[in-house]
Amino acid sequence: MKTFLMLLLFTGTVFSQWPGFFYTFSLNDGSGLAIDSASKNFEMTAIKTNAKTDVMLSIKTCSDHVTWKFYEGGYNIGDIQKLKITKLDNNESMTIVFPSSLSGGKEKFFRNLYAGVINFAKGTYEIKLPNSDNEWDGLKEKDICPVSYMTSTYYDISEFQNQK
Secondary structure (H helix, E strand, O other), rough: OHHHHHHHHHHHOOOOHHHHHEEEEEEEEEOOOOOOOOOOOOEEEEEOOOOOOOEEEEEEEOOOOOEEEEEEEEOOOOOOOOEEEEEOOOEEEEEEOOOOEOOOOOOOOOOEEEEEEEEEEEEEEOOOOOHHHHHHOOOEEEOOOEEEEOEEEEOOOHHHHHOO
C-alpha cells in the first residue's frame, strides 16, 4: 500500500495555480478586419503601470488565433494595466486600459472577463466594468479560450463597452 501511495504521489501530474486573471477580446483594424496572430502590421506591448509591483503581464491569442487574452498574474495583482498596440506602417498607436477585474456582486473575486470586439483607433480606450453588485451578479458566462489546466469560463462584459 505504501508503494502504491508513493507511486501515485510522485507520478501524478500536478498543476499549481499562479494567482491571476485574463481579459479576452477580439480586435479589429480600422476597416473592420480581424487582427489575429498572423497580422504582421501590429505590435503589442503589455505595460505595467506600477513599477513597484511584482506582476507578470502577457498578451497571446487563444487557440482560435483571433481571440486575444491579456493576462495579469502574480502576488500583488489588482492595479490598472495597459496594452499598447502599434500599427507599424504608420506608427499610430492605441492603448487599452485594463482595470482590475476584482468584481463586485455577492462574491468578490478576480474574474476572467470577456470584453467583446474592440476596434483599433488611435488614442486610449478604457475597458468598462459593471457599476453595481446586481450588474456583476447578472453577468452571463461565456466558454471561450480553453486551456487544459484551467476553466475556460469568462464573464461577459461586452455590453458595457460602448466603443464606436
